[in-house]
Amino acid sequence: MISVLSELSYWQVTSIRVGAGLVAVLLVAGTLVYAHLFKMVSFMQSRLGPMEAGPYGSLQLLAEIGKFLQKEDIVPRRADRFVFKAAPFVVLTSTFLLLVVLPGGPDAWFISNDLGIYLAMAVSSVSVIGILMAGWGSASKYSLLGGLRATGQLIAYELPLLLAVVGVVIQAETMNLQEIVLAQANGEIFGWGAIGNPFIITQFAGFIIFMIAMQAELTQTPFDMPVAESELVTGYMTEYSGLRFLLFFIGEFATAGVFSAIAAVLFLGGWYVPGLDPADNLLNLLGPLVLFGKVVLLTFLVFWVRFTFPRFREDQLQRLAWKFLVPLALANIVVTGVLKVVV
Amino acid sequence: MSRLSSTDAVEAGAEAAEADAPAVDVEAEALLARLGDALGDDLVESHTDQGAVWVRVERDAWADLAGFLRDEEGFGFFNFLSAIDWMPSPFGRDMDSSVDNALDPPEPKEPDPTETGVAGGDTRFQLLARVNDVTSGRSIIAKADLPADDLRAPSWVEVYPGADWHEREAWEMFGIDFDGHPGLRHIYLPGEFEGHPLRKDYPLLARRVKPWPGLVDVELMPTTDDGGDATEGAEP
Amino acid sequence: MTVTERQQLSYIAAQAADARVNLEIETEGMTLNIGPQHPATHGTLRIVAKLDGEQVVAAEPVMGYMHRGYEKLAEVRTYPQVTTLINRIDWLGSFANEVPFILAAERLMEVEAPPRAQWIRTILFELSRIANITLFLGDMAVQVGAITPVFFAFRDREHVLNQIEAATGGRFHPNFDRIGGLKDDLPAGWIAETRQAMRKIRNFCDEIEELVEGNEIFQARTRGIGVIPPDVGLSYGLTGANIRASGVDWDVRRDSPCGLVHNQVDWKVWTHPDGDSFARFWVRMQETREATKIVDQLLDGIPSGPIMAKVPVIIKVPAGEAYVETENPLGVMGYYVVSKGDLFPFRVKIRSASFSNVSITPWLLRGVYVPDIITILGSLYFILGDIDR
Numbered sequence: 001m002i003s004v005l006s007e008l009s010y011w012q013v014t015s016i017r018v019g020a021g022l023v024a025v026l027l028v029a030g031t032l033v034y035a036h037l038f039k040m041v042s043f044m045q046s047r048l049g050p051m052e053a054g055p056y057g058s059l060q061l062l063a064e065i066g067k068f069l070q071k072e073d074i075v076p077r078r079a080d081r082f083v084f085k086a087a088p089f090v091v092l093t094s095t096f097l098l099l100v101v102l103p104g105g106p107d108a109w110f111i112s113n114d115l116g117i118y119l120a121m122a123v124s125s126v127s128v129i130g131i132l133m134a135g136w137g138s139a140s141k142y143s144l145l146g147g148l149r150a151t152g153q154l155i156a157y158e159l160p161l162l163l164a165v166v167g168v169v170i171q172a173e174t175m176n177l178q179e180i181v182l183a184q185a186n187g188e189i190f191g192w193g194a195i196g197n198p199f200i201i202t203q204f205a206g207f208i209i210f211m212i213a214m215q216a217e218l219t220q221t222p223f224d225m226p227v228a229e230s231e232l233v234t235g236y237m238t239e240y241s242g243l244r245f246l247l248f249f250i251g252e253f254a255t256a257g258v259f260s261a262i263a264a265v266l267f268l269g270g271w272y273v274p275g276l277d278p279a280d281n282l283l284n285l286l287g288p289l290v291l292f293g294k295v296v297l298l299t300f301l302v303f304w305v306r307f308t309f310p311r312f313r314e315d316q317l318q319r320l321a322w323k324f325l326v327p328l329a330l331a332n333i334v335v336t337g338v339l340k341v342v343v
Numbered sequence: 344m345s346r347l348s349s350t351d352a353v354e355a356g357a358e359a360a361e362a363d364a365p366a367v368d369v370e371a372e373a374l375l376a377r378l379g380d381a382l383g384d385d386l387v388e389s390h391t392d393q394g395a396v397w398v399r400v401e402r403d404a405w406a407d408l409a410g411f412l413r414d415e416e417g418f419g420f421f422n423f424l425s426a427i428d429w430m431p432s433p434f435g436r437d438m439d440s441s442v443d444n445a446l447d448p449p450e451p452k453e454p455d456p457t458e459t460g461v462a463g464g465d466t467r468f469q470l471l472a473r474v475n476d477v478t479s480g481r482s483i484i485a486k487a488d489l490p491a492d493d494l495r496a497p498s499w500v501e502v503y504p505g506a507d508w509h510e511r512e513a514w515e516m517f518g519i520d521f522d523g524h525p526g527l528r529h530i531y532l533p534g535e536f537e538g539h540p541l542r543k544d545y546p547l548l549a550r551r552v553k554p555w556p557g558l559v560d561v562e563l564m565p566t567t568d569d570g571g572d573a574t575e576g577a578e579p
Numbered sequence: 580m581t582v583t584e585r586q587q588l589s590y591i592a593a594q595a596a597d598a599r600v601n602l603e604i605e606t607e608g609m610t611l612n613i614g615p616q617h618p619a620t621h622g623t624l625r626i627v628a629k630l631d632g633e634q635v636v637a638a639e640p641v642m643g644y645m646h647r648g649y650e651k652l653a654e655v656r657t658y659p660q661v662t663t664l665i666n667r668i669d670w671l672g673s674f675a676n677e678v679p680f681i682l683a684a685e686r687l688m689e690v691e692a693p694p695r696a697q698w699i700r701t702i703l704f705e706l707s708r709i710a711n712i713t714l715f716l717g718d719m720a721v722q723v724g725a726i727t728p729v730f731f732a733f734r735d736r737e738h739v740l741n742q743i744e745a746a747t748g749g750r751f752h753p754n755f756d757r758i759g760g761l762k763d764d765l766p767a768g769w770i771a772e773t774r775q776a777m778r779k780i781r782n783f784c785d786e787i788e789e790l791v792e793g794n795e796i797f798q799a800r801t802r803g804i805g806v807i808p809p810d811v812g813l814s815y816g817l818t819g820a821n822i823r824a825s826g827v828d829w830d831v832r833r834d835s836p837c838g839l840v841h842n843q844v845d846w847k848v849w850t851h852p853d854g855d856s857f858a859r860f861w862v863r864m865q866e867t868r869e870a871t872k873i874v875d876q877l878l879d880g881i882p883s884g885p886i887m888a889k890v891p892v893i894i895k896v897p898a899g900e901a902y903v904e905t906e907n908p909l910g911v912m913g914y915y916v917v918s919k920g921d922l923f924p925f926r927v928k929i930r931s932a933s934f935s936n937v938s939i940t941p942w943l944l945r946g947v948y949v950p951d952i953i954t955i956l957g958s959l960y961f962i963l964g965d966i967d968r
Contacts, residue, residue: 045727045730045731046730046734141609145611145949221725221726222724222796225950228724228953230722230723230953231613231949231952231953232949307725307727308725308727309796310720310794311723312796312799312800313799313950313951314948315948316796316800397900413814419810419813419814420816422816422904422911422913423816423928423930423935427928431919460899460900460917473902473915473930477813477827477829477834480835503815503816504811504814505814507938509938529643531967532643532646533643540648540651541651547651547654550655
């Protein structure tokens with residue numbers, strides 16, 4: 001593998017990676033907020049969305065960030081100050097850690113870890129701790145209810161999320177995300193290899209389960225009981241203001257982007273472009289863009305669902321996880337495993 | 344399930360209504376007769392007008408009346424409960440605007456003697472309630488006199504649970520106690536509020552603070568200090 | 580429409596099971612203050628809920644944050660001035676508030692509005708119902724978490740508000756009804772535009788039916804939730820769609836019409852046997868459609884003639900008592916007017932629909948989960964001004 005990065009010194013590589021990480025989180029989050037939250041939803045709801053700041057309101061986001069930065073950072077008097085203040089950073093850390101294992105091209109990766117997807121699933125759970133910290137530390141009943149609901153929900157949906165991935169891992173015979181992409185790029189559909197073998201075809205049930213569980217992990221409608229704005233105000237975020245609220249907000253959208261990226265890698269072939277050699281250096285530039293395109297597509301689904309459906313009640317969404325998604329995911333694993341051995 | 348009201352039915356209904364004009368009263372009279380049997384002397388007075396029925400009962404029979412109406416007569420729907428203060432307002436129109444008084448100067452006169460309305464009344468405060476029978480479309484308005492020195496009445500909550508809030512409101516606004524009510528607390532006003540606002544001798548503070556502009560709107564515009572343009576147009 | 584029994588039973592069974600667990604593990608309760616400033620309360624209703632986990636042990640609504648004392652204020656205003664006040668009772672369907680008061684005054688004065696005024700009154704009455712309930716149809720979806728339908732509701736309500744504004748001059752507070760008739764006649768071209776608006780409202784109903792009513796999650800959230808048996812509902816004084824959703828076939832417009840011409844046209848009173856939140860939503864949806872039909876038919880047959888009866892310039896209402904109630908958007912609204920032959924009413928008792936409708940909540944909210952508080956309150960559909968007056 002010829003790597004342009006191998007000629008640079010360690011600190012240069014590290015700087016590039018940190019920069020890329022920031023870009024990958026902030027740019028993705030910003031794009032998703034603008035394209036989906038501001039514009040797409042507005043069109044769905046027969047309104048225009050922001051139009052004043054910049055062409056078609058494209059600078060609105062900067063205005064929003066400026067607004068949040070100017071606001072006072074209020075900490076409730078009876079809050080647990082340290083826990084309260086640390087919570088948004090814990091949530092955001094989880095998002096950044098998720099990014100680490102994501103490949104963006106043949107050589108454009110942060111770390112190539114053989115436990116890639118396993119690490120991703122593990123660090124995605126860290127956000128639960130942040131949310132619980134926010135819920136408990138706020139000293140507000142709404143926050144507490146929201147935090148507890150979020151914890152119950154996130155734990156319940158970790159399982160189908162993980163089990164949905166197992167099918168892919170069985171098929172790709174690796175947990176390294178880079179190699180999962182390559183497995184799809186080099187795969188063939190009954191001897192026809194023009195588009196590789198994106199696992200969405202063979203693992204369609206897994207893909208559906210993953211997307212549903214992802215929706216729940218992101219606490220987006222219909223699984224937004226933890227932040228249910230019509231009853232819990234905004235759940236665990238109720239007491240936050242200013243920069244810390246912005247961090248939660250970025251975390252929400254960046255996590256949507258990163259989770260979608262993982263889904264794109266697992267099921268849609270990641271950065272691979274059909275027709276190109278998977279080792280082509282061009283893919284180091286093209287790959288991240290391709291991946292980004294797929295992310296936008298998948299997050300479009302996420303937000304489409306979010307702005308269309310009502311929300312489940314807490315017991316109903318638990319029932320969906322344990323009585324429907326988990327058995328389905330297990331069946332998917334069994335079928336995949338049997339076929340893998342037989343075929 | 345649902346009845347269609349077509350124009351045919353309406354015409355037929357209209358004819359029937361014309362023919363039945365006395366018949367409705369017959370039904371009302373029958374109801375009053377049954378009430379009279381059930382309550383005896385406690386049914387003080389009654390009145391019917393265009394199908395509406397008023398009854399006035401003794402205070403002690405207030406709860407019995409509700410029980411009888413719901414259990415025996417099928418008046419299952421609780422409409423409202425309130426009270427009337429029949430005392431003429433001691434304030435009269437003394438706080439009306441000078442413009443109105445210039446047009447039609449009030450003559451200083453004695454306050455009207457207390458007059459009570461339909462179905463009569465002997466005391467200043469009178470309870471007022473209405474219940475319906477939704478299946479037959481009948482309704483009845485009940486009244487009961489309350490002596491001014493002992494403003495209490497039996498509660499309807501046992502019979503009609505919906506009376507709960509209405510009785511709290513009557514307690515707050517008129518100071519009427521309801522025996523057997525689970526918790527007479529303030530419903531609209533703050534807990535430390537004193538007085539009973541809907542009593543006629545409770546002054547309307549808004550009028551004391553700022554006189555009523557009256558029939559003609561002569562409120563000064565913010566820009567004019569001493570009238571000027573604003574009052575010019577208001578000259579009669 | 581019969582699926583609910585099983586769901587209902589399972590929900591009740593689940594609640595009972597929870598209650599048993601709560602008995603076994605004694606947990607400390609928590610008091611949650613929902614409101615007065617809260618996104619779900621349509622204003623300033625406050626609900627003090629005692630919770631055991633997510634389950635409500637007792638809930639007590641606290642109102643009065645918007646009490647304006649209209650009954651007292653009406654005693655010092657002349658009859659025509661009172662309509663300005665009572666416009667603000669149910670501010671989403673303002674015109675409908677004026678009608679029963681004016682009718683009560685007319686009954687005491689023994690005048691009757693000319694037929695044309697009665698028809699236009701009925702049309703505006705139904706338009707205000709549509710304007711009011713349209714918003715409910717969108718808002719109910721917001722209460723269960725879908726935020727898009729309410730934008731459609733605001734969009735399409737605008738068509739109706741435009742028509743009300745074109746006819747009366749006021750979008751929200753028309754103040755248009757007069758003793759003996761109406762303030763003005765209809766503007767030119769109004770009838771055709773109103774027909775168009777009615778078509779748009781019917782499209783809106785279809786849209787909501789697909790987007791909200793047919794949604795499985797919406798049904799799961801509302802079916803079997805907040806079941807009101809008919810006799811309980813009646814004894815609490817529930818009216819309007821709330822009681823018709825419990826299977827009580829009672830509509831004042833049909834059963835005791837006075838002064839409005841609903842009985843001149845062909846329409847249907849919808850009921851639903853279930854009595855749950857979904858049924859209340861469903862009944863209101865059908866009522867909106869029915870109201871557009873009523874308006875369409877009335878537009879066809881507006882009689883010609885004057886719009887004001889002969890009434891003196893300075894209105895003195897003869898002594899007497901009258902109670903008139905009409906089927907307003909939120910339920911039955913009535914005015915008990917006592918007159919002593921003066922310029923002012925001696926006493927006005929305002930029987931507002933929401934006050935009685937909400938009085939059932941302490942009974943209804945016992946044992947439900949926190950999310951269901953919102954669905955139930957949303958489906959009972961109250962306007963704070965209508966509770967507090």
